[in-house]
Amino acid sequence: VTRTPSPAQPDLVLVNGEPSGLSPLDRGLHFGDGLFETIACCQGRARFLSLHLERLALGCERLQIRLATEGVVRREIERLAAGTGDSLIKLIVTRGAATARGYSWVGDESATRVALRYPGPHGDEAAARDGVRVRIGGLRLGENAALAGLKHLNRLENVLARSELRANDVAELLLFSSSGTLVSGTMSNVFIVHNDRLMTPRLDLCGVLGVMRRVVLREAAGAGITVEERVMAADDLNRAHEIFLTNARMGIWPVRELEGRMLSPGGMTRRLQALMKPMLVGPADA
C-alpha cells in the first residue's frame, strides 16, 4: 500500500476572507491560541460541514474565542468547496492579533480566520480496501483535561510523533498517554473490535474528538452495534480482533498489521465501512 501523497500546496488561501498575510502579532503564532478543522470536500461540497462547525463552536466556547457568526464561516467554506471538484479545506481560527504582551488575553481581540484549500482527491481506496500497516509510537502524549478533545493549534506532539514515522510503508503510529493509556494515532482516532464489541479510547485527558470518530459512534449505535468509549491500554490492542483508524479525510482505514502482528480487515470493520460509504462518496452533510 502506498499512501496517496497530499497536495503539497494550497491553491487558495484567505485570511479573514482576503488573500493577505497574517499579522506577526497573531496569538495563533505566539501561543497556538486557536483551533483548526480539516474538511474533506467531494464534488464541490464540504463533507460533514455541520459537524465540523459544531466542534469548532464548542472549541471556541471552551477557549473563550469569539468567532464570527457561524453563517459567515459556513458560507466561506461552501464557497471554497464549490470552486473546485475534490479538495481538502483547512480552516484555522485563532484568538486574533495580541492587544497586549504576555499570555493573558484582554478580551478585545478580534478572531483570525485562515482558510486554505488543497485541491485534489483525498481518499485512498487501496488503504480503505486492503488496510494499512501501523506501529506503536515512542512519544507519550501529555495529559491535560483543559485541552483534551479540542482540535487546538498546540500540535508539536503530533509533529514529533509523526517524525518517528520514517518507513514509507507504515501509515500511522498509535500513541499512548504519559499515564500509559491508549489515545489515538498521530492524525487519526482508533477503534478496536473485541468479540462483537466496538471500543474506542475515552478522550477526556488527551486526544482530539474527531469528526469521523463521532460519525462512526453514531452510525454504529444506530445500527444496534454495542459501542463503548473507555480507558484503554496496550492489552486491549493485543486482544483486539479488529483495529481500524478514522479521520475526516480518510474515512475508515482497517489496520492489517500492527507491530508485525497480522490482522485482516474483519466483519465489523467492513460493516461500518459499508454503512459509511454513502456518506463518504457523495456530498453529505451532518
Added chain:
Amino acid sequence: VTRTPSPAQPDLVLVNGEPSGLSPLDRGLHFGDGLFETIACCQGRARFLSLHLERLALGCERLQIRLATEGVVRREIERLAAGTGDSLIKLIVTRGAATARGYSWVGDESATRVALRYPGPHGDEAAARDGVRVRIGGLRLGENAALAGLKHLNRLENVLARSELRANDVAELLLFSSSGTLVSGTMSNVFIVHNDRLMTPRLDLCGVLGVMRRVVLREAAGAGITVEERVMAADDLNRAHEIFLTNARMGIWPVRELEGRMLSPGGMTRRLQALMKPMLVGPADA
C-alpha cells in the same frame, strides 16, 4: 503592589529582517512548530543574550529546525536593542512555511524569524523589593519528556492557566503537573529555600528551562550555596522558609504571600538578589 503594565504593542516588528506579514502557511501558526525567547534590554543592550541564543540553538537542535547562523540572529537582536533605551524583545523562530500538507516536516523548509520590540522599562522595583502575592493554579500541566524544558510555541496551557488569574493583586500562579509535581509559575520558574538549602523543580517532564533560572543556579553555586534541582511536591511549598520566582524580564521576585500564608523575603532571597543586581541593572551578557 501593582504590577507594571507591559507595553501593549511593539514599536517594531521584523519578519526575517523585513517589516512584512507572515505567511499563512507558517508551521508556527499551524502547529506551534517553533520556539521563542523573551529578552530584556537595558540601556540599549540585550541582557543575557548569549544564554538566550544558546537555549534557542539547543531548542532548534531538539526540534531539528535549521536556523540562520547565530551571528545573523545576534546582530538582529543587538541592532533592535540599540535602537531604544529599555525594551523587551520577543524573538520567535519557526520551522517556516509548510512545504507539504500535514504534521510531517519535509526538511526543505526555511526557518522563519519574527522579532518584536516592546519599548519601555520592564522591571518592577516594588515587586522585587516587597515581594508578590501568589496562588496555586487549578490547571495541571501535561508531561512530555520530548517537549520538557523547551521554550516552544505550544503555550495554550500557559494561556489558560493565566486566565485563572483574575485578581489584580495576585502576580502569579504556581502550577503542578498532571502527576502532581510542582513545575513553575505560568510565566516564571520557582525556587524554594528550606533551612539553608536552595531548591528548584527538575524540568525533565514539563516546564521551561528559564534563562534567569539558569543564572540563579550558576550564581548560587558560584557563591557556595547548596542548590538542588529535584522532584518537588506541594509539601515542599508548605515547608518552605522562602519562595521566589524568576524570569528573564523580572529577575527575582520574592513571594510574600502564598494562598494566604505570609512569607517575608528572606535572607537567601535577598542575598541572591544582591548577587544578581549588577547583572540586571547594567547591560550584561552571559
